[in-house]
Amino acid sequence: MALVLLLVGGGAYWALSSRPDQVPPPTPATGPAGQLDAAQIQRLGIRLEPARAAESVPVGTVPGMVTLPPEARVAVTSPFAGTALRVLVTPGQQVTAGQALAVVRAPETIQFGAELARAEADLAFARNQAARLDTLAREGVIAGVRADEARAALHRTEATSRENRRLLGLAGAGRDGTVTLRAPIAGRVASVTIDPGAPVGTASAAPFVIENDAALALDLQIPERLAAQVRPGMTVAVLPPGSTSPAGSGRILSVSPSLDPQTRAVMARASLGAAAGLIPGKGVSAVISDPAGPARAGVSVPSGAVTRMDDADQVFVHAAGRFAPRKVVVVAESGGRTVLASGLKPGETVAVSGVAELKSLLAGR
Structure with missing residues (x-):
């Protein structure tokens, strides 16, 4: 009886384990890596397009930062220590050259004003004295040396008066002991660090900074592979983040002779005219x-054809029914198309859509 039960149980196990739906499906045969037929290409949403010949290929595209040239950023300080009476501008305000920024009460200017008044009073006397003694000397009443001494005293008094007047004029000081701080250039008030009643010192931080963004500069990071090709005089077109249309243009002014050991890049500076949307500190x-x-020859492809794989720019080239990744050198992107300096020839067919699917497919193989 036990033998019969054992045979019945074993038969039931064999029947259950041999059901067709429990058998693993056979692995489909696969062709060479990257080989797809027309139906598979359509199902994956892959669109093909031949590469076009491109003329006037640029040297390359590099990261940059919009900055100001040295002469376009000026700090405004007070020549005399004092107290701010009135602040006449706010941050971001546009000002003209010579426009009043603040009025500062500076006691030291009263001293200079008093010295100027004394010098001007002495000047009138010195002129009269010099003229009188000169007449007497010509008439032979006195020695000529006395007339010479009077003229020397007049010159000293005139110099003192001119110097005091110049100092007060440069400082924008009035006879009431106040100094008017003025904008040395036209531009935008970048910062204001004082309030009415606050002390203003000659050694403290500048109360105002004026920036003239009518002319900008561009700091560029030239990668090591392009360092030997870039030189002063080359033109630069600026592309803001997310844009393919140039927002401004300029010319390279200088290229550093040394390579930064950390970034492996060479620093360069370019001039840049005023352009809408470009402000100092913006990355481009x-x-x-x-x-x-x-003339540099190259090819252009739709920007969607270029992908990043293995730390390199690559495209998927379609030939003989197969897709194969190929490394390319990207030098520019504009109007939805990417310009390549090498890695692809005109007429070669590349995938311009479905690139992500091709990456997954080849990675799975």
């Missing part, structure tokens, strides 16, 4: 071109 991409150099 800069397309460097060499109009005076030989």
Whole structure:
């Protein structure tokens, strides 16, 4: 009886374990890596397009930072220590050259004003004295040396008067003991660090900073691979973040002769005219071109064709029914198209959509 039960149980186990739906499906045969037929290409949403020949290929695209040239940022300080009576501008306000920024009461200017008044009083006397003694000397009443001494005293008094008047004029000081701080250049008030009643010192932080953003500069990081190709005089087109249309243009002024060991880049500076949307401190991409150099040949493809794989820019080239990744050198992007300096020839077919699917497919193989 036990033998019969054992045989019945074993038969039931064999029947259950042999059901067709429990058998693993056979692995489908696969072709070479990257090989897809027309139906598979359509199902994956892959669109193909030939690469186009591109003329006047730029040297490259590098990161940059919009800055101000040294002469376009000026700190306004007080020549005399004192107390702010009135602050006449606010941060961000546009000002003209010579416009009043603040009025400061400075006791030291009263001393200079008093010295100027004494010098001017002495000046009238010295002139009369010099003229009288000069007449007497010509008539032979006195020795000529006395007339010479009077003229020397007149010159000293005139110099003292001019110097005091110049100092008070440069300081914008009035005879009432106040100094008017004025904008030395036209531009925008970048910072205001004083309030009415606050002390203003000659050694403290500048109460005002004026920036003239009519002319900008551009600090560029030239990667090591482009360092030997970039030189002063080359043109620069600026692309704001997320934009493919240039917002401004300029020209490279200088290129550092040394390589930064940390960034492995060479610093360069370019001039940049005023452009809408560009402000100091903004990060941009800069397309460097060499109009005076030989024409550079290259190709352009839709920007969607270029992807990042293994720390390199690559495209998927379609040939003989297969897709294969290929490394390329990107130098510029504009109008939805990416310009390549090498890695692809005109007429070669690349995938311009479905690139993510191709990456996953080839990674799975």
